[in-house]
Amino acid sequence: MAKKIKLLNKYAVVTGASKGLGYEYCKELLKKGYNIIGVARNASNLNNLKTEFVGQKIIAWNFDLSVFENNVELIKKCQDYDTEIFINNAGYGVWGFFTQSDVDQEMNMIELNIKSLHYLTKKMIIKFDEQGYGRVINVGSMAAFTPGPVFASYYASKAYVFSLGLAINTELKKTKSKARVLTVCPGPLKTDFWNRSSNQKEAKYKSTIKVMSTSTYAKKSLNTALKTNKKDYIVTGLTNKLVKKITKWAPLSITLSSVYKYQKNRK
Numbered sequence: 001m002a003k004k005i006k007l008l009n010k011y012a013v014v015t016g017a018s019k020g021l022g023y024e025y026c027k028e029l030l031k032k033g034y035n036i037i038g039v040a041r042n043a044s045n046l047n048n049l050k051t052e053f054v055g056q057k058i059i060a061w062n063f064d065l066s067v068f069e070n071n072v073e074l075i076k077k078c079q080d081y082d083t084e085i086f087i088n089n090a091g092y093g094v095w096g097f098f099t100q101s102d103v104d105q106e107m108n109m110i111e112l113n114i115k116s117l118h119y120l121t122k123k124m125i126i127k128f129d130e131q132g133y134g135r136v137i138n139v140g141s142m143a144a145f146t147p148g149p150v151f152a153s154y155y156a157s158k159a160y161v162f163s164l165g166l167a168i169n170t171e172l173k174k175t176k177s178k179a180r181v182l183t184v185c186p187g188p189l190k191t192d193f194w195n196r197s198s199n200q201k202e203a204k205y206k207s208t209i210k211v212m213s214t215s216t217y218a219k220k221s222l223n224t225a226l227k228t229n230k231k232d233y234i235v236t237g238l239t240n241k242l243v244k245k246i247t248k249w250a251p252l253s254i255t256l257s258s259v260y261k262y263q264k265n266r267k
């Protein structure tokens, strides 16, 4: 028999909610009793969850968050809901040698991965700080821990997410705020991320690194992000923890060569 869900009467907002990690975060949040507002350029997939989570509100909003004004509109619309969690998950990358990759795609990626996330984090954390509860969860990446030859702008964008989140969370803790910004750092996941990032429609997923299932990753990282008061960022899974240690202690030149080799051979 399905476990009875204790309804919380609070909302969680998830960007990039139509598939992949964002969709799995929505499912986990619904299991925890939250109502959901899911955002994507086409968020209609979320309606599939309505049959499974009958007593909960599932709201799907279509916004292209790489267009700045849509972020302003999103924040305005969120004011009408008692929001406790805001997950900045929407994101993608532009794979390829920097001299060859498409600059328009890179600018669009920067609008989404950096500018949208920055604005939404600021607006929501001010609200959470004032109301005395709430968490922003920003989806970074293991890519935050090193520069990424052959995927340069994506790695750099995730380094921004990591740096911003840790600095804000330190301010919140030092000023005894009840609000938190947690940065989660997934390793490779089997989603549509790679297809979009490598401009392939039906690309076969290719990684030499062991991959955790997206639902397991969502569950584990969310549980930690909602529980911890001390942590600033979350690395989940043994392989990811090991890679994090290696990038910390190995000479940068070796890390750069390894990432170059790994990324160059992916397509």
Ligand SMILES: NC(=O)c1ccc[n+]([C@@H]2O[C@H](COP(=O)([O-])OP(=O)(O)OC[C@H]3O[C@@H](n4cnc5c(N)ncnc54)[C@H](OP(=O)(O)O)[C@@H]3O)[C@@H](O)[C@H]2O)c1
Pocket (backbone or CB within 6 Å): 015, 016, 017, 018, 019, 020, 021, 022, 039, 040, 041, 042, 043, 063, 064, 065, 066, 067, 089, 090, 091, 092, 093, 112, 139, 140, 141, 142, 185, 186, 187, 188, 189, 190, 191, 192, 193, 194, 196
């Ligand atoms: N998969 C990995 O290996 C991996 C590893 C580390 C970190 N991450 C990070 O995890 C996050 C989620 O990625 P994923 O793997 O789940 O990729 P995904 O399957 O491609 O999902 C991306 C989600 O973002 C939405 N999205 C894309 N562009 C958008 C835009 N301009 N405005 C609003 N929503 C947009 C997509 O929906 P629409 O297409 O309908 O807009 C979709 O819901 C990203 O931040 C990614 O960088 C992924």
